[in-house]
Amino acid sequence: MQSEQSWPSEWLRGVLEVCVLRILLDGPSYGYAITQALAEAGLGDVKGGTLYPLLGRLEAAGQVEVEWRPGEAGPGRKFFALTTAGRDHAHEIASRWAQFTTTTRALTDGAIHTTGRTS
Numbered sequence: 001m002q003s004e005q006s007w008p009s010e011w012l013r014g015v016l017e018v019c020v021l022r023i024l025l026d027g028p029s030y031g032y033a034i035t036q037a038l039a040e041a042g043l044g045d046v047k048g049g050t051l052y053p054l055l056g057r058l059e060a061a062g063q064v065e066v067e068w069r070p071g072e073a074g075p076g077r078k079f080f081a082l083t084t085a086g087r088d089h090a091h092e093i094a095s096r097w098a099q100f101t102t103t104t105r106a107l108t109d110g111a112i113h114t115t116g117r118t119s
Helices: 008-026 029-040 048-060 084-113
Strands: 064-069 077-082
Touching: 008 029, 008 048, 008 077, 008 084, 029 048, 029 077, 048 064, 048 077, 077 084
Parallel strands: none
Antiparallel strands: 064 077
């Protein structure tokens, strides 16, 4: 598995929306739990300064709704849940991402198997 420092930030920015939406398909969650799920999936440490603006954009687009819930043993938490439009978007973007990765994989796999060719 890749170490978290080895993923270029450009790649993470490109895939973050589809991954966050995928996590929210499992049910409402709060920021820290989302970052933990991303880390457990192998994406490394996603900072709140990266996650929360994305969640704000998804909320503004009507794909995520926000609910404050009281904390059980501490402060309340802001939970994020997909709307019906958000669920539809999550499925669509996951499908499109799968097509994109298939396309890029077809191209990049050639670099893995290429040995020292010169032009």
